[in-house]
Amino acid sequence: MTVYNLGSINADHVYAVPHLPVAGETLAATALQRGLGGKGANQSVAMAQAGAKVVHMGAVGADGSWATERLQQLGVDCSAVATVSAPTGHAIVCVDPAGENQIVLFPGANQALPDQVLTPLQHCGAGDWLVLQNETNLQCEAAQIARQRGARVAYSAAPFTVEAVQNMLGLCDMIIMNAGEAAQLSRALGCDLGQLPVPVVVVTRGAEGADWHDTLNAQQISVPAHKVQPIDTTGAGDTFAGFLIAALHAGASTTAALQLASAAAALKVTRPGTADAIPSMAQVQAFMA
Numbered sequence: 001m002t003v004y005n006l007g008s009i010n011a012d013h014v015y016a017v018p019h020l021p022v023a024g025e026t027l028a029a030t031a032l033q034r035g036l037g038g039k040g041a042n043q044s045v046a047m048a049q050a051g052a053k054v055v056h057m058g059a060v061g062a063d064g065s066w067a068t069e070r071l072q073q074l075g076v077d078c079s080a081v082a083t084v085s086a087p088t089g090h091a092i093v094c095v096d097p098a099g100e101n102q103i104v105l106f107p108g109a110n111q112a113l114p115d116q117v118l119t120p121l122q123h124c125g126a127g128d129w130l131v132l133q134n135e136t137n138l139q140c141e142a143a144q145i146a147r148q149r150g151a152r153v154a155y156s157a158a159p160f161t162v163e164a165v166q167n168m169l170g171l172c173d174m175i176i177m178n179a180g181e182a183a184q185l186s187r188a189l190g191c192d193l194g195q196l197p198v199p200v201v202v203v204t205r206g207a208e209g210a211d212w213h214d215t216l217n218a219q220q221i222s223v224p225a226h227k228v229q230p231i232d233t234t235g236a237g238d239t240f241a242g243f244l245i246a247a248l249h250a251g252a253s254t255t256a257a258l259q260l261a262s263a264a265a266a267l268k269v270t271r272p273g274t275a276d277a278i279p280s281m282a283q284v285q286a287f288m289a
Contacts, residue, residue, distance in 0.1 A: 001127045003047050003249055004120055006057045006142045007040015008110040008135035009067050011090040012274050014234065020094055020102045036070045037091055037274035038110065039133040039156060042235045045275045046242020046264065048075035052249055055080060057117040058136065059109040064088035074275065080120045086112040099230030099269055110136045118142055126150040129249055134164050143171035154245050157181055162188040174200040176241050194218060202244070204237055210262060212254055223258040226266035235274040240265040263288045
């Protein structure tokens, strides 16, 4: 069984700042860290670290071979990653002393994916998952192929736009959002989360934990967050999503998968960086113990 991830690959430039900058402000950073990022790459790494077989579908520019090499080092199959004429996507991330962040994103190659990156989906089927986010093109096309072949589709609705989510609602089995995104979607559609046309809605609430809404059976499961001292919250949601999907893919119960994902996200925020800072399954299990 395989998890296929159509996702972004970015070069992250992470700046430690005394506070998040405001309009017109020139602010001196106290540190700079460069590394692998992008919601897609982060989630692929998290799923691989959690033990899943992961095939990443995406694109980099001619300047991005280091990114695919790093993904492969972290256990991700990158045979379906294309090299395109657009430059590799990148993000400028500011992180304050409380671990909160501010991100400027340049999509680059992530929005120039050629159709052939979806070729691996011809091999997917029942028991497999397709994972999607909003940082690439071809989401709807990928979801349609996966659903036709019997795979389940998990969709992280970020970066959030109502239009993007509306296009995906009928094509996914699970939608993952943070509390702010969930509130925006409820207001835009004029309905409660339990009324969304998606079998499962997962809402992450940061330090308040996470909620699983089973819309088919009108049931909710909530798990608390672990209390930690955050250093960098960048990638915490992606870590949660990756460990959650990998655990479900491996046959874990809903509650066990949520608890594992919550622990992985908590451990992630105690580390600076993004994909390179995502913990291994052994580290998460030790943290939970």
